[in-house]
Amino acid sequence: MKHVVIVGGGFAGLNVAKSLGNSKEVRVTLIDKNNFQLFQPLLYQVAMGALNAGEIAYPLRIILSKYKNVTVLKGVVKTVDPRKKTVFTDFGDMQYDYLVLCCGSKHHYFGHNEWEEFAPGLKTIAQAAEIRRRVMEAFENAERTQDLAEKRKLLTFVIVGGGPTGVELAGSIGEMSRFFLSKYYKNIDSTLTRIFIVHSTERILQSFSPELSLKASRALENLGVQVWSCSLVTHIDADGIQVGNERIEAGTVLWAAGVRATSIGKTIGFATDSSGRILVGEDLSVIGSPEVFCGGDQAHFSLPDDNTLPGQASVALQEGDAIGKNILLDISGKSRKPFINRDKGQMATIGKHAAIAERGNVKLSGLPAWMIWLGVHIYYLSGAKHRLFVILQWAWSYFTFGHGARIVNKEWRFYSVVPELAEPTEREELVADPVCHYTRDSVSPNQIVSG
Numbered sequence: 001m002k003h004v005v006i007v008g009g010g011f012a013g014l015n016v017a018k019s020l021g022n023s024k025e026v027r028v029t030l031i032d033k034n035n036f037q038l039f040q041p042l043l044y045q046v047a048m049g050a051l052n053a054g055e056i057a058y059p060l061r062i063i064l065s066k067y068k069n070v071t072v073l074k075g076v077v078k079t080v081d082p083r084k085k086t087v088f089t090d091f092g093d094m095q096y097d098y099l100v101l102c103c104g105s106k107h108h109y110f111g112h113n114e115w116e117e118f119a120p121g122l123k124t125i126a127q128a129a130e131i132r133r134r135v136m137e138a139f140e141n142a143e144r145t146q147d148l149a150e151k152r153k154l155l156t157f158v159i160v161g162g163g164p165t166g167v168e169l170a171g172s173i174g175e176m177s178r179f180f181l182s183k184y185y186k187n188i189d190s191t192l193t194r195i196f197i198v199h200s201t202e203r204i205l206q207s208f209s210p211e212l213s214l215k216a217s218r219a220l221e222n223l224g225v226q227v228w229s230c231s232l233v234t235h236i237d238a239d240g241i242q243v244g245n246e247r248i249e250a251g252t253v254l255w256a257a258g259v260r261a262t263s264i265g266k267t268i269g270f271a272t273d274s275s276g277r278i279l280v281g282e283d284l285s286v287i288g289s290p291e292v293f294c295g296g297d298q299a300h301f302s303l304p305d306d307n308t309l310p311g312q313a314s315v316a317l318q319e320g321d322a323i324g325k326n327i328l329l330d331i332s333g334k335s336r337k338p339f340i341n342r343d344k345g346q347m348a349t350i351g352k353h354a355a356i357a358e359r360g361n362v363k364l365s366g367l368p369a370w371m372i373w374l375g376v377h378i379y380y381l382s383g384a385k386h387r388l389f390v391i392l393q394w395a396w397s398y399f400t401f402g403h404g405a406r407i408v409n410k411e412w413r414f415y416s417v418v419p420e421l422a423e424p425t426e427r428e429e430l431v432a433d434p435v436c437h438y439t440r441d442s443v444s445p446n447q448i449v450s451g
């Protein structure tokens, strides 16, 4: 039996294991830092206290228990020697016949790792817990203080980055402020809340059509969110952010601006793109190393039009499945098949009844898009119990705007700077989107704030 080692049990790695599961040709070892798969698309709901972490994380060994040939090991893969076909982990070395790298991505602060302390990103359960703590502490402190300026600052939230995660966080804070603050906090005037999305491009949700992106902006504005387009953040500290010559004093700053692939690809010496993604061929094997495959957010798969596949769960799932099938074809002496991604479309939610969904020429917004968003997320969530719990939680919140998991405890402060980020990275020049005809330095604030 050939030994297949999979690094990473996210969407891609898990699907590799499933497609090799119960094959008589291979034995599979899946190694992950965590012993669970995290459903990242719902992580923002944990951060906003709408769901508990346990509802979106599912143990890998339970998911893979029905496959006799698959073993799950919890550990960190440090590097790989492709010539000796050896994986080096924090629990020892391991030989492989085929290696599959599906290590995902991490936050990218464009060389300003010092910003992470003041503006945490959202990628792990610990980060979601920290964001929840900061947001809830801001509300609690605002309830207590008599100082109006301090209250205003505590009730100012800045989200850096206007992609789906930034929009989801801003929309949730907007809803919390409108429906939760006014109901449960007696000393807070919820109209004092200010929420900003600050992003460098001309419009938010850049991967969507301009029409849907505009609808999302309008929905956000209805929740009191101000969208600052073409705005490059130049400094972040404990009291707020700097955008060119303007300052926003804020109690809470969250980072949703950039990701790059985990650094292991570079450590091994594989060819990578500027985002650290490993270059793969049409069969998803690493260029120059046919027995090593790479999928999901860590892979750079070129399309005929010179674009690359986006970092999406649906791409990772399909790539994982295709890698497993290509390994089996290889072992049986047949030719590998080129990977073809089926576009499953994209979605983003802003709040109750407000979402956008796009697939080809089909563009939906409002309630229909929101219903599809709910259905798709429930469908892809692992475990029947989790699905039931999430449906119940959402139904409860929908009818009551209940407080879900919005409790906060100082002892939960277990988040620290992610070690991977602590490594020095080259400081990149922050550049404006070429489509932007103005920057925040060149015009007065009123001309830019949407609406």
Ligand SMILES: Cc1cc2nc3c(=O)[nH]c(=O)nc-3n(C[C@H](O)[C@H](O)[C@H](O)COP(=O)(O)OP(=O)(O)OC[C@H]3O[C@@H](n4cnc5c(N)ncnc54)[C@H](O)[C@@H]3O)c2cc1C
Pocket (backbone or CB within 6 Å): 007, 008, 009, 010, 011, 012, 013, 031, 032, 033, 034, 036, 037, 038, 040, 041, 042, 043, 044, 075, 076, 077, 078, 102, 103, 104, 105, 122, 123, 164, 165, 262, 264, 295, 296, 297, 298, 311, 312, 313, 314, 316, 347
């Ligand atoms: C907040 C958020 C919201 C998102 N929303 C959406 C959405 O709505 N729709 C959508 O399509 N996509 C969404 N995405 C993107 C989607 O989650 C990713 O594209 C997808 O998770 C990629 O899958 P993956 O298997 O490549 O990586 P991941 O799912 O990130 O899995 C990587 C795994 O590798 C493990 N790992 C990493 N390094 C090592 C190592 N050295 N040793 C051992 N294990 C290691 C990690 O622990 C992790 O389990 C979202 C992402 C985030 C962060």
